[in-house]
Amino acid sequence: MSSNFRFSSTISLVLLLGCTLACKKQESEDFIAEKTKSYTASYAWECASGTDCQDVFQVELEKGAKVSFTVNSVSEGSVAQIALYLPGTALGSTNLFTMSSKERRCTAGTSCKDYMAGEVVNDFVVPQNGIYLFAITREWGTSCGGAGTYQLSLKSNQNFSVVKQTAEDSPSKATGFECVK
16 A cells, blocks of 8 residues: 555545544534523624514423523613514514513613613423524614623522524514513
8 A cells, every 4th residue: 555545535534533523513602501490691792773683592401490680780871672483483473571572571670771670580490302593683763882791690409401593693583572460
């Protein structure tokens, strides 16, 4: 066997292994968290001018689980709103937190720094098994500027998975906001 053939075969094998590992790495990057009862991570918005923009996450939940959804540590200047949609339901349809097409926002204020506490829904009882869409919106009209950060925290009495983030800084399809406790 010639040394050129061995060298070429070795390079081909290295490239094949490299591609295989890269492809597996790419697939695993979509997966944020394995089954857990608690998940916390920090995220950011960068909204287009005049746009209520949102980050959307797929969250696999089990029927009967009690889940707390918390968006806090919101940067000064950002106003957060949240929505949860049933499996197979489109963004902007019925939000399970408000039972309307509006997002939930109960934090009130008179200046941009008044909204840093964010939004919380405690002990939400999951109505069916499946992958839900959880949207976190930065409302443009009350926010100051176009960018901000927040911390997302999910806690449950049963295991769940944050499957992946499906949208980043996308325009919200909700029809406004309301406070439903």
